[in-house]
Amino acid sequence: MSAAPLVSIIIPTVRRPGPFGCAAASALAQDVTGVAVELVIVDNDPLASARAQVAALSARATFPVRYIHAPLPGVANARNAGVSASTGAFIAFLDDDEIAPEGWLKALLVQQRQFDADAVFGPVRTRLPDGTLAWPEYFAMFFARSGPEEACAILDGPGCGCSLVRRDALPHPTAPFAAERNGIGGEDDLLFSTMKQAGARFAWAPDAWVWEVPEPSRLTLRYTLRRAFAYGQGPCSTAATRGAMRWPVIPLWMGVGALQMLLYGGRAVVDWLTASPDLPFTLGRVAQGLGKIFWFAPFKIRFYGEAALKRADRPHGDRHERHPDLDRVADGGLQPRDPKLPAHAG
Numbered sequence: 001m002s003a004a005p006l007v008s009i010i011i012p013t014v015r016r017p018g019p020f021g022c023a024a025a026s027a028l029a030q031d032v033t034g035v036a037v038e039l040v041i042v043d044n045d046p047l048a049s050a051r052a053q054v055a056a057l058s059a060r061a062t063f064p065v066r067y068i069h070a071p072l073p074g075v076a077n078a079r080n081a082g083v084s085a086s087t088g089a090f091i092a093f094l095d096d097d098e099i100a101p102e103g104w105l106k107a108l109l110v111q112q113r114q115f116d117a118d119a120v121f122g123p124v125r126t127r128l129p130d131g132t133l134a135w136p137e138y139f140a141m142f143f144a145r146s147g148p149e150e151a152c153a154i155l156d157g158p159g160c161g162c163s164l165v166r167r168d169a170l171p172h173p174t175a176p177f178a179a180e181r182n183g184i185g186g187e188d189d190l191l192f193s194t195m196k197q198a199g200a201r202f203a204w205a206p207d208a209w210v211w212e213v214p215e216p217s218r219l220t221l222r223y224t225l226r227r228a229f230a231y232g233q234g235p236c237s238t239a240a241t242r243g244a245m246r247w248p249v250i251p252l253w254m255g256v257g258a259l260q261m262l263l264y265g266g267r268a269v270v271d272w273l274t275a276s277p278d279l280p281f282t283l284g285r286v287a288q289g290l291g292k293i294f295w296f297a298p299f300k301i302r303f304y305g306e307a308a309l310k311r312a313d314r315p316h317g318d319r320h321e322r323h324p325d326l327d328r329v330a331d332g333g334l335q336p337r338d339p340k341l342p343a344h345a346g
Contacts (some may be wrong), residue, residue, distance in 0.1 A: 006036040007105065007164075008088030012070075012078035012097035014044040017053055019213060020096040024054075026210075027094055028061050030105045038064040040086045044078040046071045060124030074182025079160070084174035088167065095161035098124070099211040107208035108164040111151050113120070115203035118169035118195060119153070122162045123147055133219060138280040142224050143214050147204045154204045158191025162210045169200050178241075183302035186234050193238055221280055228284040230301050232257060232291020241297075250295075257292025260285055 009027045013020040027039050033219050039061065044052040048069050058065040070081035083091060088113070092105055104122070112120045124145035128136055145158055157163070170176040181187035195201070217223070239249040264285035271279040 007090045007092055007106070007109070007135070008038050008040050008061065008082075008086030009092045009097055010040045010042065010045055010079070010082035010086060011094050012042040012075070012082060013050055014073070014078070015049055016096050016215075017050070019215065020050065021053065021057075022099050022213070023094055023096045026098075026100040026102075026104075027062075028057065028065075029102050031102045032063060032098065032105070035106070035109065036063075036068060036088075038086065038088065040066045040068060040082050042068045042070050042085075044070050044073055044075075044080045044081075045275055045340035046073065075185055076179050076182045076187040076257060077176035079177045080175045080179075081186065083167075083176060090164055092164045093160045093162070094210070095212070095214050097215065098161055099127075099213060100162075101209070102206050105164075106126075106163075107205050110207070111203045111205035112164055112166070114151065115153055115201060117203035118166045118200040119157055119192065120164040120203045120205050120208070121145075121147070121158050122205045122210065124162055124210055124212045127130040127211045127213045128219070135221075135277065135280050137277070139193055139214070139219055139224070141281075142227075142284075143212050143218075147206065149206055151206060152204050154202045156196065157202050158189070158290055160188035160191075161212075162208065164208075169195060169198075170255050171195065171198065175266070184300045185303050186230070186237065189234055190238055190241065221283070222311060224280070226301050227288045227303070228287035229291040230303070232260075232288030233295040233300070233328070234291075236292060253292050254295075257289040258274060260289030260292070264289065 009030075010021070011023055011027060013023075024041065030037065037168070041054045041057075043054070048071070051067060051069070054065065054067040058067075066085060068081050068085045070078050079093075090109070091151060092108060094100055100242045108120045108122060111117065124143070124215070126140040126143040130153055133139065145162070147154070147158070171191070176191050177187040178190050192200075227235065234255045236250050239246045239253065242249070264282050268279065268286055270276070271282050276282075279329070
């Protein structure tokens with residue numbers, strides 16, 4: 001193995017030992033034949049709660065595992081700390097609620113070479129718990145990421161989790177993620193938008209898929225509509241970073257939001273009256289429209305950083321919630337059973 005690894009797998013985490021353990025185990029189980037790899041774990045808890053867990057993982061790892069403590073809470077801070085500490089020419093991002101099959105990393109590298117891409121993205125398939133969850137198809141689609149069935153060049157970067165990025169293509173070598181997105185998210189959307197403006201090439205790798213295992217606290221309509229609202233804020237928030245160019249763009253997006261509200265608001269009433277299974281999808285469109293109109297600071301919803309730590313500190317916070325079979329996933333192999341979705345649902 002070379003002194004400077006070819007690929008650095010980065011997993012940021014904060015007070016989520018169960019899901020993180022599964023994500024890290026899947027990273028350590030990657031097929032790295034002929035590939036130099038390091039795993040960089042970024043602990044974004046000020047109390048460094050993941051240190052002992054990472055030490056235990058390192059003891060049985062077949063390639064280097066590095067523990068990085070990023071005590072200042074924030075999703076951009078955590079990602080930047082990982083980028084700064086990593087040494088690979090390529091960086092593979094895996095979220096701490098994702099589980100990657102053993103061929104994931106190699107599938108990303110294959111498409112990177114084929115398209116000489118600056119960033120490669122793969123599908124995300126949702127792993128839902130057993131039980132009587134309302135609107136399972138809605139939640140499965142909400143947390144998933146789909147794309148073309150064949151490998152191809154794409155125009156935009158759909159998100160950081162399950163991606164491979166060429167280090168030299170980053171706009172900043174150690175801090176490519178915008179600190180102003182620490183609490184609200186969207187730091188990856190802004191990064192890939194910036195890279196696109198600089199001429200970066202993006203590719204899609206359909207075989208480089210991962211499972212996403214949402215925590216039970218996120219499998220509620222309240223949570224997903226808040227996320228849809230924040231997602232709707234994205235176009236205006238990104239446009240606001242472009243100086244004078246924002247003035248013709250922001251009103252346009254706000255108009256799109258108003259149109260969404262009018263069209264889908266009426267449909268939501270009909271869906272509610274008829275008990276249609278489409279109701280959560282329609283409400284999501286309404287929430288996105290609202291986000292485009294109310295995109296400015298007083299309406300920003302904080303999902304990460306200090307806000308996430310406060311939620312985790314509650315007696316029944318996220319850190320105490322996990323899927324009942326996460327331990328089975330971690331101990332009995334790294335692939336949960338197939339979700340009740342079509343083959344291309346991810």
